[in-house]
Amino acid sequence: MKEFSKLFQTADWKTEKHVPIIDCADEVKAGDLFVATVSVGKEIAHPNTTEHHIRWITVYFQPEEGKFPYEVGHFEFSAHGESAEGPNKGPVYTNHEVALTLKISKPGVMFATAFCNIHGLWQSEKEIKVSN
Numbered sequence: 001m002k003e004f005s006k007l008f009q010t011a012d013w014k015t016e017k018h019v020p021i022i023d024c025a026d027e028v029k030a031g032d033l034f035v036a037t038v039s040v041g042k043e044i045a046h047p048n049t050t051e052h053h054i055r056w057i058t059v060y061f062q063p064e065e066g067k068f069p070y071e072v073g074h075f076e077f078s079a080h081g082e083s084a085e086g087p088n089k090g091p092v093y094t095n096h097e098v099a100l101t102l103k104i105s106k107p108g109v110m111f112a113t114a115f116c117n118i119h120g121l122w123q124s125e126k127e128i129k130v131s132n
């Protein structure tokens with residue numbers, strides 16, 4: 001049986017195009033809304049074609065003093081040039097970037113998971129501190 005830890009790959013996003021990048025403040029105020037952007041391929045562009053694309057990103061939050069992670073959001077990128085005329089002939093492509101607004105009351109770690117249709121699951125994380 002394959003270990004669960006082998007399901008996810010990670011690397012430096014500056015050298016590996018699949019790693020999701022979490023952009024948000026390092027410290028936020030407890031209970032105040034803030035924006036976080038999660039994208040793939042910020043430094044090295046990832047393809048967005050019918051044959052090869054990022055299908056979804058899921059974001060989780062794990063509070064520092066908590067046992068369980070919380071799902072913050074699941075974002076699907078559904079259009080990749082598919083068309084009745086054939087692959088890559090369609091008029092629309094969803095870009096693999098999402099901006100979400102959230103608030104937290106405790107410090108913790110935000111995790112992002114991205115799924116490439118042919119290169120599997122990739123993850124990254126970012127610690128977020130909370131001030132009162």
Ligand SMILES: [Fe+2]
Pocket residue numbers: 018046052053116117118119
């Ligand atoms: Fe890929």
